[in-house]
Amino acid sequence: MLARRFLRRHAGVAAAAFLLLLVLLAALAPLVAPQDPYDLGQVWIMENERPPLSRSDDGRRLFLLGTDGAGRDMASAILYGLRISLAIGIGSALVALLLGIVVGLAAAYYGGRIDAALMRIVDVQLSLPTILVALVLLAVLGQGVDKTLMALVLVQWATFARNVRGAAMVERGKDYIEAAVGQGLPAWRIMLRHVLPNCWAPLIVTTTNQMASAITLEATMSFLGIGLPQTEPSLGLLISNGFDYVLAHQYWISVFPGVALVLLVVSVSVIGDQLRIVLNPKLDA
Amino acid sequence: MFDMLARRALQSALVVLVMSVLAFAGIHLVGDPVYLLVPPDAPQAEIARATRQMGLDLPLHQQYGRFLWNAVHGDLGNSFIFNRPALALIFERMPATLELAVFALLLSAAIGIPFGMWSGMHPGSAVQKIAMGFSILGVSVPVFWLGLILIMLFSVSLGWLPSGGRGPTTSLFGIEVSFLGWDGLRFMLLPACTLALHNIALVMRITEASTREVAGQEYVRFARAKGVGPLRLVWRHIAPNVMIPVVTVLGLEFAHLIAFSLVTETIFAWPGMGKLIIDSLLQLDRPVVVAYLMVVLLLYVLINFVVDVLYLLLDPRLRARSA
Numbered sequence: 001m002l003a004r005r006f007l008r009r010h011a012g013v014a015a016a017a018f019l020l021l022l023v024l025l026a027a028l029a030p031l032v033a034p035q036d037p038y039d040l041g042q043v044w045i046m047e048n049e050r051p052p053l054s055r056s057d058d059g060r061r062l063f064l065l066g067t068d069g070a071g072r073d074m075a076s077a078i079l080y081g082l083r084i085s086l087a088i089g090i091g092s093a094l095v096a097l098l099l100g101i102v103v104g105l106a107a108a109y110y111g112g113r114i115d116a117a118l119m120r121i122v123d124v125q126l127s128l129p130t131i132l133v134a135l136v137l138l139a140v141l142g143q144g145v146d147k148t149l150m151a152l153v154l155v156q157w158a159t160f161a162r163n164v165r166g167a168a169m170v171e172r173g174k175d176y177i178e179a180a181v182g183q184g185l186p187a188w189r190i191m192l193r194h195v196l197p198n199c200w201a202p203l204i205v206t207t208t209n210q211m212a213s214a215i216t217l218e219a220t221m222s223f224l225g226i227g228l229p230q231t232e233p234s235l236g237l238l239i240s241n242g243f244d245y246v247l248a249h250q251y252w253i254s255v256f257p258g259v260a261l262v263l264l265v266v267s268v269s270v271i272g273d274q275l276r277i278v279l280n281p282k283l284d285a
Numbered sequence: 286m287f288d289m290l291a292r293r294a295l296q297s298a299l300v301v302l303v304m305s306v307l308a309f310a311g312i313h314l315v316g317d318p319v320y321l322l323v324p325p326d327a328p329q330a331e332i333a334r335a336t337r338q339m340g341l342d343l344p345l346h347q348q349y350g351r352f353l354w355n356a357v358h359g360d361l362g363n364s365f366i367f368n369r370p371a372l373a374l375i376f377e378r379m380p381a382t383l384e385l386a387v388f389a390l391l392l393s394a395a396i397g398i399p400f401g402m403w404s405g406m407h408p409g410s411a412v413q414k415i416a417m418g419f420s421i422l423g424v425s426v427p428v429f430w431l432g433l434i435l436i437m438l439f440s441v442s443l444g445w446l447p448s449g450g451r452g453p454t455t456s457l458f459g460i461e462v463s464f465l466g467w468d469g470l471r472f473m474l475l476p477a478c479t480l481a482l483h484n485i486a487l488v489m490r491i492t493e494a495s496t497r498e499v500a501g502q503e504y505v506r507f508a509r510a511k512g513v514g515p516l517r518l519v520w521r522h523i524a525p526n527v528m529i530p531v532v533t534v535l536g537l538e539f540a541h542l543i544a545f546s547l548v549t550e551t552i553f554a555w556p557g558m559g560k561l562i563i564d565s566l567l568q569l570d571r572p573v574v575v576a577y578l579m580v581v582l583l584l585y586v587l588i589n590f591v592v593d594v595l596y597l598l599l600d601p602r603l604r605a606r607s608a
Contacts, residue, residue: 123296123300124299124300124303127297127300127585127586127589128300128304128582128585129540129541129544129545129581129585131544131545131547131548132544132578132581132582135547135562135566136307136308136574136578139566139574212425216425216427219427219429220427220428220429220548223427223429223548224548224551224563225567226566236427236429239429239430239433240429243433243552246433246436246437246441247436247441247448249441251437254430254433255433255434255437258427258430258433258434261427261430262422262425262426262427262430265425265426265427266421266422266425269421269424269425270421273421
C-alpha cells in the first residue's frame with residue numbers, strides 16, 4: 001500500500017528511477033566505463049587536460065567529459081568514484097542504522113536507568129558538531145576505507161538511536177506489547193518481531209536523509225584530504241584534485257564529478273522527502 | 286522554569302567535560318610532536334629534554350590533569366609551530382570566522398524567512414514549487430563544490446569578485462572587520478554566500494512547514510473572517526507563532542555555521558579559525574587543535590543554551606507548563 005502511494009508521486013518515482021540508474025552504472029562500472037582510469041596501461045599522460053568531447057590521440061576513443069591532469073577519462077573516473085561514494089555512504093548509514101536500532105530498542109524496552117544512561121550518551125553525541133567529530137576521528141584513526149566507515153558510523157548512530165527509541169517508546173506503551181510480555185516471550189523476540197516492524201515508517205525517512213548526509217560528509221572529508229586514501233578516489237577526492245585546474249579555465253576536471261555528486265545526493269534527498277510526505281497523511285494532499 | 290534551565294546548564298557542563306577528555310585523548314594519539322622541535326637524528330639527551338620540557342613524559346592522566354588545571358586558568362598551552370599561546374591565536378582569528386558566520390546567518394534569515402512564509406501561505410503556487418525545489422538543491426549541494434562553482438563563475442569567468450583571501454580590513458572597536466568598506470566586502474561576499482546557501486535552504490523549508498501549520502489553524506481563519514487585513518494578519522497573528530521554531534533553528538544553525546566554516550575558509554583561503562585548525566591538524570600542532578575544539582565546543586554549548594532559554598521565553602505555553 002505504501003508502495004502504491006509512493007508510486008503516485010511523480011517526483012519520488014523519477015528520483016528513485018534515477019538513483020537506480022546511478023547504482024546500476026556504479027555497480028557495473030568495470031563493464032560500462034570506456035576506460036579503467038586506474039589501470040596505468042590504459043592511461044596516456046600525453047592525453048591529459050583534454051576538454052570534453054575531444055578524441056584520444058589514436059582517434060579511437062571519445063573523451064565524453066574530458067580528461068584530468070593525468071590523462072584519465074573523466075566519465076570513467078566519475079563512474080568509479082560513484083561506486084566508492086555510494087558504497088561508503090550507504091554502507092555507513094546502514095551500519096549506523098543497525099547500531100542505532102540495537103541501542104534504541106534496548107533503551108525503549110528496558111526503560112528506567114538503562115534508558116536514561118543510553119540516552120545521556122546519545123544526547124552528548126548529538127550535541128557535538130558532526131563535522132568536527134568526523135574531522136577529529138579521522139585525524140586520529142588515519143586514512144583508509146575501513147577507518148572512514150568507522151568514523152561515519154560513529155557520527156551517525158546517535159540520530160538513529162534517538163529516532164528508534166522514540167518510536168519504540170510509543171509502541172512499548174501499547175496493549176499488544178503488554179500482552180506479549182505477559183505471554184512470557186523472550187525480550188529479543190518482542191523487540192525484533194513486534195516492536196521494530198511497527199517503527200520502521202519514520203526510520204525509513206531518517207535513513208534516506210542520513211544516507212544523503214553521509215555521502216556529503218564523506219565527500220567533504222575526502223576533499224579536505226583526510227578520510228579515503230588516494231588509491232580509493234571517491235567523488236570528493238576527484239573534485240579536490242580538479243580544484244587547482246579551475247583557475248586555468250579547465251573546469252571539467254572538478255565540475256563534472258561535482259555534478260554527479262549533487263545529482264546523487266539530490267535524488268536520495270528527494271526520495272526521502274517524498275517518503276516523508278507519503279507516510280504522513282496530513283501532508284499528502 | 287529555572288530547574289529546567291539548571292538541568293540544561295549541568296548537562297552542558299558535562300558535555301564540555303566529556304569533549305575535553307575525548308579531544309585530549311584523541312589528539313594525543315596523533316603523532317609525536319617532539320619531532321617538531323628537535324630533528325629526528327638529534328642525540329637521545331636532546332630528545333629527552335624536549336620531551337620533558339613539553340611535559341610529554343608524564344602518564345596520560347597526569348597530562349590531562351595538568352591540561353584541565355591550566356585550561357580552567359585560561360591557559361591552553363603554546364602552539365608548537367608559532368610558540369605563542371594557542372588561545373591567543375584562536376581569538377586573533379575568531380573575528381574573521383564570526384564575521385562570515387553572522388553575515389551568512391543574516392542572509393539566510395533575510396532570504397529564507399520571506400520566501401518560506403510566502404510558500405507556506407500559498408501552497409501549490411509557482412513560488413512555492415520553485416522555492417521548495419531550490420531548497421532541496423540547497424541542502425544537497427556540498428559546500429566545497431558550491432564554492433568552486435562560485436569562484437569559477439564570479440572570479441574566473443566574470444572577474445567581478447576576488448577568489449580568495451581577506452583583503453583590506455577596517456578597525457571597529459579595535460577588532461578588524463571587513464564589511465565596513467566595499468573593498469573588504471568584496472572579499473567577504475563569495476565565502477559568505479557559499480556558507481549561507483545550505484542555511485537559506487534549511488530556513489526556507491522550516492519556515493514553510495511552520496507557516497503551513499500555523500496558517501491552517503482556527504484562529505487564523507477566524508481573524509480572516511473578522512476582516513483582518515493580510516498585512517496585519519501576517520504581522521500580528523501568523524508571524525509570531527511561525528518564528529518560534531524558526532528562531533531556534535537559526536540559533537542552532539549559527540553554531541553549525543561556525544563549525545562548518547572550516548571548509549569554506551579552506552577553499553577561499555579566508556584567515557579564520559577554521560583554516561587554522563585544518564593547517565594545525567595536518568602539521569600536528571596539538572595545543573592549537575585541542576584549544577580550537579574546546580573553544581568551538583564551548584561556543585556550541587553556549588549557543589544551544591541561549592537557544593533553549595529563547596525558546597522558553599518565546600513560547601508562553603512552555604512557561605505555563607513548567608511553572
